[in-house]
Amino acid sequence: MAANSLNPNNWVDKYSDYLFNYTIVRVNDREIANDIISETFLAALKSAKNFKGEASERTWLISILKRKIIDYYRKINSRKGKAEVRINYNTDSNEGDWLEEQVADSSDMTAEDVMENNELGLAILDCLDSINEKHAAIFKRKTIDGLDTEEICNEFDITPSNLWVIIHRARTALAACLEKNWF
Amino acid sequence: MGVKKKNFLIDCSEAGICCDKAQYKDASFSEKAKLLIHLIYCKICRKRTFRNSKLTKLIKESKLQSCPEDQKKVWKEQIQTKNTTENP
Ligand SMILES: [Zn+2]
Numbered sequence: 001m002a003a004n005s006l007n008p009n010n011w012v013d014k015y016s017d018y019l020f021n022y023t024i025v026r027v028n029d030r031e032i033a034n035d036i037i038s039e040t041f042l043a044a045l046k047s048a049k050n051f052k053g054e055a056s057e058r059t060w061l062i063s064i065l066k067r068k069i070i071d072y073y074r075k076i077n078s079r080k081g082k083a084e085v086r087i088n089y090n091t092d093s094n095e096g097d098w099l100e101e102q103v104a105d106s107s108d109m110t111a112e113d114v115m116e117n118n119e120l121g122l123a124i125l126d127c128l129d130s131i132n133e134k135h136a137a138i139f140k141r142k143t144i145d146g147l148d149t150e151e152i153c154n155e156f157d158i159t160p161s162n163l164w165v166i167i168h169r170a171r172t173a174l175a176a177c178l179e180k181n182w183f
Numbered sequence: 184m185g186v187k188k189k190n191f192l193i194d195c196s197e198a199g200i201c202c203d204k205a206q207y208k209d210a211s212f213s214e215k216a217k218l219l220i221h222l223i224y225c226k227i228c229r230k231r232t233f234r235n236s237k238l239t240k241l242i243k244e245s246k247l248q249s250c251p252e253d254q255k256k257v258w259k260e261q262i263q264t265k266n267t268t269e270n271p
Contacts, residue, residue: 175237
């Protein structure tokens with residue numbers, strides 16, 4: 001039996017935040033990001049038979065996503081040549097071998113800053129993967145979505161003091177997880 | 184007087200929660216006051232508060248976003264429909 005198997009019914013719950021954050025900084029548009037992720041899921045289902053189980057499910061999805069992002073830039077480049085894009089892609093490589101530079105038009109951050117922040121964001125999502133699923137969901141609601149305590153308590157049927165204990169545990173675990181590379 | 188004074192002294196776990204609330208600007212005036220008083224004499228919590236604030240800064244810098252639940256629903260439906268035709 002292969003080490004890793006595919007479970008398409010869990011893809012959205014498990015990976016959509018990761019895929020979305022990976023994509024959004026690279027295409028700078030929510031609608032386009034959503035479309036690219038749709039295409040990625042569909043392409044993944046189409047080639048599910050070819051999945052050998054050597055990579056993790058997420059790594060495999062990301063490799064398909066990268067190709068879809070490249071396809072997107074090829075399309076707009078051949079149409080307009082508006083953004084200057086350089087892409088290096090190695091088919092049998094890891095995530096880090098992929099380089100894309102995009103001319104930033106509106107912000108004063110360099111492309112490098114944007115990519116570093118994105119890497120940090122993905123590391124945070126990685127760390128959240130290793131804590132209790134419900135706690136991670138509550139943490140995301142509070143921290144990323146910025147919802148009110150009351151709203152979250154209603155959604156998850158918990159008391160405010162439950163919420164703060166969960167947030168405390170999540171933050172402690174997250175800080176410990178990020179410690180090595182980011183603190 | 185004695186009782187009031189005691190109310191303003193909190194233990195480390197309560198200080199931790201006050202600090203978390205402060206990270207989200209959810210701490211009340213009295214919680215902030217209690218935390219500050221605690222930090223005067225508790226070195227461990229001073230360290231923890233520094234770390235917690237650093238975490239807040241990192242999260243902010245990461246610019247993480249979550250995709251809306253509606254979009255997740257769309258993807259789930261697409262996957263289900265396609266999966267039954269591709270891999271019955
Ligand atoms: Zn203390």
